[in-house]
Amino acid sequence: MPLSALVLMLLVCSVQANFYSIVVNYYPLGNVSTGSSTGILYYKLGYSSCLYSLPYSIGGQTLVLDKVDEESRGEWCQTEGVISRLFSSNSIFPIPVSGLNWIFGIKNGIVSFKIQALVELRIRSDIGKANTSPQTTIIPAIRVPSNCPRNLSLLMFDPDGDIVKCRNGDASLSECSPCTPPSVLSLSPSSCTLSFSPTNSSDEGPYAVQLMIEDFPRQNITLTQTNGPQTIITTNDAISKMPVQFVVRVDPAVPSCTEGLFLPMFLPPTPAHRTQLYTYVNQTLAISIKAQTLNSTISELLFSAPHTVTQNQTGPGQFTLRWTPSDSVAEQSHPICFVVQAVLGAAKYHSELRCVIVTVRKALPTPSPNTPEYVAALKMKFSSSMDLSKINTNVFLNQIKQKLQSYGLPDDISLRLISSVPQIGVTVSSNSTT
């Protein structure tokens, strides 16, 4: 079978930057009926400082890494690169790297960074289009105190509805080298949860986690190459394989493992782990995050998301993440993960990891004359100490919409403000027939 492979060469010019993390996800793109199987690859790269740029080239083309977030004490910087229209129909993409090593002193003995991704872009018999990879993200370093049990549950979802599993990387498949998993973590593949049990101080330090996430079809499918051969993929075969590598730091013991004392505790309205959110192209989604500690000081929100997501601190322990997705991510779902960090002297403490899934709809639906449209007027009263005439209406409406959808309204409802402060009325319309 003809395999067209593309080698992504990361030519790292600065050797001062050290590697922390990588996550790769892809979406198929373009017109499959013309046989032009293309894909858009999103990868997030974490390294030791934003000061060092990592210019690299693919086929002679220099690619840009945009900053996602950096740890304020200069521990790490996460960047996102987006590559599109580079892939041929059926490809395995090795990503060899030179000049980039993991941070110094990794306890499980990993020194040089190595990954392998499998991007599958042949047409699937069950959905009539190319596969989308399973999706996840993670911040470059997660901290756990050595005396506290912790479950680190990675977000994994698949836009095609496939079954997603994770496993440790396999050196025989060149997925890492060596692939030694951290001795202090145990992995549950079906939920991709890494469990940490209290240990002693000799286990403190950074560990490299080198995982692969894979999507499996729910029934046997065939993959068809343009004008070409078919391959059967059974429910035991992974369709695509995506690397997820990051650091887990086992820190000195904390006086108490109870959340809300030294370790930040999330408070409402922070979304629950794995919450599904919706927004539209060009419409701002705001995610409010709140946490508290009694015996340490909350210093910052650390997050991993598309690089166009911005953050603002709105009060002590209060943060807002905002995203206004562009047309390029229409009909895609992207993960956003975050941790709240607190400090006490030189010690840093992390909350649990929380992640949400954001699905981007193409445009606000325009009601068709053939389908019934329902219009409802909703009168709401808001009491606030701030001047409500100064709020961002799009953000505000989006929050109300998400609340209404959580009560079961269809996700094609649109909201419009029809009167102003002091009384705000909202109309809800839908062309849904259900």
Ligand SMILES: *[C@@H]1O[C@H](CO)[C@@H](O)[C@H](O)[C@H]1NC(C)=O
């Ligand atoms: C895809 O390409 C085919 C053949 O050129 C064309 O007929 C079809 O309209 C295109 N579809 C889209 C969505 O562009």
Ligand SMILES: *[C@@H]1O[C@H](CO)[C@@H](O)[C@H](O)[C@H]1NC(C)=O
């Ligand atoms: C981790 O998950 C296991 C299995 O679900 C559960 O028994 C344990 O209590 C959890 N530990 C923590 C610290 O949440």
Ligand SMILES: *[C@@H]1O[C@H](CO)[C@@H](O)[C@H](O)[C@H]1NC(C)=O
């Ligand atoms: C720490 O635990 C390891 C393994 O459980 C053990 O071999 C070692 O002796 C312990 N060290 C101390 C200082 O207790």
Ligand SMILES: *[C@@H]1O[C@H](CO)[C@@H](O)[C@H](O)[C@H]1NC(C)=O
């Ligand atoms: C899926 O394919 C495998 C290998 O060809 C076959 O053994 C199995 O019976 C198939 N399963 C179904 C449900 O068709």
Ligand SMILES: *[C@@H]1O[C@H](CO)[C@@H](O)[C@H](O)[C@H]1NC(C)=O
């Ligand atoms: C945490 O702070 C509370 C309130 O200030 C105090 O009463 C408590 O002793 C502190 N706990 C520790 C372990 O320092």
Ligand SMILES: *[C@@H]1O[C@H](CO)[C@@H](O)[C@H](O)[C@H]1NC(C)=O
């Ligand atoms: C968020 O913070 C940035 C700077 O970090 C600032 O430029 C921007 O105006 C802030 N946005 C809001 C809505 O407060």
Ligand SMILES: *[C@@H]1O[C@H](CO)[C@@H](O)[C@H](O)[C@H]1NC(C)=O
């Ligand atoms: C989103 O905004 C851009 C720039 O203003 C515009 O070109 C595009 O058509 C808009 N897309 C939608 C779906 O509204």
